[in-house]
Amino acid sequence: MTGTGEHRLPYTVDCVAEADGTVRFTVAGPGPDGLVLERRKSGDRVRLALTRPPHGRPEAVLDASAELGEGRWDVFAGGGPAGEQRVEPGLRDLRTLIDRIPGPTAATVTARIPYRTADGTLAVRSWSRSPHAEAGELTVRDSSLTLRGRLYGAVPGGDAVVEARLRGVPGQVHRESARPGGDGAFSCTLPYGPLAGGDAAGGRFWDLWLRPEGVARGGPGVRIGRILDDIADRKSVFVYPGSPCGGGAAPGVTATPYYTVDNDLSVRIDPPKG
Structure with missing residues (x-):
């Protein structure tokens, strides 16, 4: 959806995924007041508020402790002039996820990977397994x-x-x-x-x-x-x-x-x- 001459979505979102399951989102451009993650099939939704630091772009954080059921979660920008809209993935920093090893006392293994879907939009793949x-x-x-x-x-x-x-x-x-x-x-x-x-x-x-x-x-x-x-x-x-x-x-x-x-x-x- 981002090729020359193709329609572009109004918001691009960068992601940083951390080893503990936290995902940090940064929105390029003003407009939305938050992000919404919606799980496919079930329709479950998680809302993330955007904060606006004095210097820098609006940010939202999916905390490691937040409940995010196993599945694929599509990411939407919410609160903009056109209502909820899908977003384009920007830079995705996944370096801390490579060959990570959970702590020896971890009862539950959580994994969250931001990725580009087949239609060029941003989603998060989530797993939560115990054991x-x-x-x-x-x-x-x-x-x-x-x-x-x-x-x-x-x-x-x-x-x-x-x-x-x-x-x-x-x-x-x-x-x-x-x-x-x-x-x-x-x-x-x-x-x-x-x-x-x-x-x-x-x-x-x-x-x-x-x-x-x-x-x-x-x-x-x-x-x-x-x-x-x-x-x-x-x-x-x-x-x-x-x-x-x-x-x-x-x-x-x-x-x-x-x-x-x-x-x-x-x-x-x-x-x-x-």
Whole structure:
């Protein structure tokens, strides 16, 4: 929306994201008396007042302690002569978000990433998870995926397992032992063969979860994802190769790890091509 000859929105907003979840907004130009964040689908709204320092541009702060539910929040300028209007993203300083590490006592992991939407407007992607299993290094080999990660807000025990849950089919689960390490670290090697059973003619999607206490103790599962950096949408940025499933799967069936639109980790099983 900002190319030559295209319509420009009346306000441009710069952002500075801080590691604790605070986001600072600076508005270029006079007019609005505040900013409004509106969550898609739910319509939840958060209003931020603008302050006008003696020198400098109007500013608004989304405090780390403010409640901001998980999802995508569109940013509007409010109170201007034309009412609420979407804003253009200006400079986005996300340096403190790169490979950040929450405190060891953090019960809840909060992540907020300002980003440019597909239509050129400003939005904030927000996550709030307790506990949280952060995906780290992924190693793709023929017929398997080795995952390393770190759990925040809980401790993986000796009976911890990684579960692959077949999307849309409650109760269909494949489990592999998770090897715990220090400071919440865990790792697991997931063979693709067991995920390829049944009819894969239309593809199958397996979502990856960590069960920190194992299955026998009945503790809750924790969705495995990656949110502790500056990338709001990993799906199209981190692309992994597909591999033959092996393990008795039909020839030509492949498996590909990928991040969903919510930055959660999953595995896609594809049928033979042709």
